[in-house]
Amino acid sequence: MKSLMKNRIAWPVIALTLLLLLNQIFRPDFLSLRMQDGHLYGSIIDIMRNGAPTILIALGMTLVIATRGIDLSVGAVVAIAGAASCAYIVASPEPASPVTAATAVLIAVIAGLLLGVWNGFLVSTIGVQPIIATLVLMTAGRGIAQLITGGQIISVSNDSYKSIGAGYLLTLPISILITAAVFVLAAVLTRRTALGTLIEAVGINPVASRLAGIRARNIIWIVYVFSAACAAIAGLMISSNVTAADANNAGLYIEMDAILAVVIGGTSLAGGRYTLVGTVVGAFIIQTLTTTVYTLGIPPEVTLVFKALVVITVCLLQAPKARNLLRNLKAGPKPGSKKPDSKELGSKEKVAV
């Protein structure tokens, strides 16, 4: 088990290290940190700060994926959370007070929780395929966010609110601290309780889990709620960073980045064992990639193509068929005998809509 866990995180860590070194070679001051006005600055800090929303969402996504699910609605939740908080601040009698900001945050988080309850309800109680269930909110969510903002970009000027995404505390950006806190919360929530084990059990073998008496419904509900809550906090961060709510573009494609981070981090899309640390590393890799593209002077437009190639490569490496193919190539070609794989043997089980 030790070696497995090591292996699982080793690859992403090596990849991240290489990326950082590459940057260091092209920009010798890349790894340096400096103190200015009591704030810590440096490329690493920038990467962490810019990557914070992705990390948050990827943490939630990790648990969802571990149960064999997927949450496509996180981008929409980001937009709704930002819209709800900014709309509240603008409409409140004291748009600049810290209390208003706190209430706005509370509203956004509650909105996130409710949206998560909704997703969880569709998946666990109604039994809709996760991808389809979250597609509904992905489609309608941006409309809801626009409804809240009235189709405008709502700008707010509230210093407390701004500090969520752009502020500093104890020399570090607050967004990094929030992300760290959520990470610790997730780790404690899953590892200090039995949640983590039960999530993995349900993801690894749903049939055996049922026979062991696990109530998968509650477990699945929790992960979707957690995922949406993370997305809501990320939404606050994103809108606070630009002190505005943009219902159209906030969190656009962030679900893709989050899924990518989870997969790169070593959690299989097939569900089961997950690693939150791996996911964080995966998210760092994605953010560093973006930075690297700038450092190397590659046109930033290429980033998306680059990411697409990375997703495909990682998925291919994870696919059992591709692994078998590689192994066979190494072992030399075998006579063309066909062996039953699970897909052929098992009668096709229909995925419930």
Place this chain on the structure above:
Amino acid sequence: MNEIVPVVEMTDIAIGFPGVKALDGVDFRLFQGEVHALMGENGAGKSTLIKALTGVYTIDSGTITVLGAPQQFSTPAESQAAGISTVYQEVNLCTNLTVEENVLLGREPRRRGTIDWKGVRSRTREVLAELHLGHVDPGSLLSSHSIAVQQLIAIARSVEINAKVLILDEPTSSLDADEVNQLFRVIRDLRDRGVAILFVSHFLEQVYEISDRMTVLRNGKLVGEYMTRDLSRMELISRMIGKDMEALAELDHAPARTRAGSAAGLPPFLETSGLGRKGSVSNVDLSIYPGEVVGLAGLLGAGRTEIARLIFGADRADEGSLKIKGDSQKLRSPRTAIDKRIGFCSEDRKEEGLIGDLSVRDNLVLAMQASKGWARRIPRRVQDELVAEYIATLDIRPANPDALIRNLSGGNQQKVLLARWLVTSPELLILDEPTRGIDIGAKTQIQKLVNKLADEGMSILFISSELEEVLRLSDRIAVIKDRAMVAEIKNDDVSVEDVMTVIAGGAQ
């Protein structure tokens, strides 16, 4: 019997999967105009043989000759082209399409590349009429028909391609008596027209009713080929399970056991009457007293596991009643059964027991943790104590709580799964094939454990295909045959042969 060239001749067939030899040097012959039964317990290699013949699996060695021509099948399409057609138990048709499409899918008459729907309709009508299914509307959806009719439509598909060989894999498992008769009429009709029919069924009586000859397999090897009328039921069973008559007679009789529960006048822990589920098992009347071991005897596939699943709530019963300690209960899910202090070790360790990527520790405390809910984690210290205790008592190796369970040997995996239930201190433990595929040492340990648990007052429902084991451990034996409970024997001075006589008996 036509002593002509067989329609299908398979010689020295071998197929291996990682870790198992599914078929090893099997010969098989099928003649024109016969109904040939392929017999053997689950895992004997029947399905593998069929799949080799239908091109689902490719054989590792041996030869297949169909109508005199050697064949190398690597897809179902190739096998079909050679005149072999198969109707599987789960009816492998598309229920979302119409009857006529299912009959002709992939072979629709075409005009200039376009499907000729009029031709499809008339061809389907012809074929359905041949099978006395003239009243079935070719344009109706397949899903609007009963399983029995769907099965006949699958046969219609084979008739349509003028199949020389028709394979029927467990065709009767979800049919009622009338439907079986109807199916048999069609089978006889086809046989009389010269079709070679390979019939696989777990229902002994049906095999004797319909088949002319049979081939018996055991553990992937050929036992023999017989005329059905020359082989008694007793002889068939002994060949299927691999004990000959004299050896059986010489086997030590299990010592009669009387245990505390029923003797002490305690009420039964579990009582079922007429318990059943449509398409699964029926008519289960079982009572288990505290401190008693009840064995389920019967051939593999006779319905033993199905009974276990009903009692555990893994499948919902739709007939009969179930009482626990005298109170009527509806077991809707395993969760409910576990709350009533029932535990269940499935026969399918890998698919239904192990959480392969988790550690021994996590697997061992899983059921207990599930009962407590996710929020109240069993403290690490308690986990450690439990795990250490059971690793020691059950002699689980390696004695490393953090080893991944999938890396353990079968016997040790089984012990962990047993321990998973023991930590929940159940009042009824259902053990389905707890000793299958594990080494002899572990096997003895598990048998001793069963004895000890019963002595301590636990009720145990013990399922095993080894009759000796069932006899050695059980106080009473329920005999299961053809998906129903047919007899209950008190285990005093009962021999393996006696039980087998009960299994073989029945309709005679």
Place this chain on the structure above:
Amino acid sequence: MSPLSTLTPPTVKKPSPARSRIRGGARYAPTLATLGLFIAMFAVGAGMYPSFLSGQVFLNLFIDNTFLIVLAVGMTFVILTGGIDLSVGAVVALSMMVSATLLQHGWNPAAVIILVLLIGGGLGLLMGLIIQYFDIQPFIVTLAGMFLARGLCYVISLDSIPVTDEFFTNMAQAQIPLPGDLFVSPGVLLALAIVAIAFFVLHHTRFGRTVYAIGGNEHSAMLMGLAVTRTKILVYALSGLCSAIAGILFSFYSLSGYSLAAQGMELDAIAAVVIGGTLLTGGTGYVLGSVVGVLVLGIVQTFIAYDGTLSSWWTKIVIGGLLLVFILLQRLFARRA
């Protein structure tokens, strides 16, 4: 053994004719429900706004949604097999970008169109091959395809590229007159032709029936000896091709190429297919239903445009709501069966 002639007809439990008619009708029920919904919405619109009840308003539903109709056709094939294609919106944008750039460089429009079709079909084929041979979930492969296509758009240009080519502008402005002072655009005819071809392929060729069979039960389809592998791959190639055609139609409509165009259009296409009565698990549905689905989405937009007080985002919310209702209906149907 009883000879053939004396065999009595077996006593099959025969479903009563009335019941079987209902069962048979149930096949069309979701699509008919959508059609009913469409007619009702049109009637309500006509009641609220007198000018709504005009042939041209109806035809405009087609004119404004030609590309979505074509996308929905491709998506219907994919969903019928039980798959999904998330890349279509991005492939539309890529097709627009490629044609706009090449036309700007003075390429012949015919050559441009052929190249765009090859790119779209090729991308689809590639995704199909990966899905089939590496056994990776369609949604993740097509998600990566979406990334790739959108990324290639950015690589071509971040700015909007106008299309000034004569053929394209002619197509944009051309109106084909119909009796009664009505007209349609050439794109509508093309889209309807594609719908007709798709209908024909799905219902009158073995390929089409194999698509349905795979969606019904892939394992059975394989055991019946159907060309499962080839069909599954081709379906994604077809969807890619349809996306490319939709991209060209969208270029006719918008006369520009923009890398952010057609964002979220995959969701509209999926919604149209589902609302049109195709089961997301595959095996059941009609391409004509998907067209009605597109019309329903179109009329929602028209409504909002007519109303004037409702804002555009209601479109998304209503589409999401409709999607939800139809998914829940499907779920209900699945439970009954």
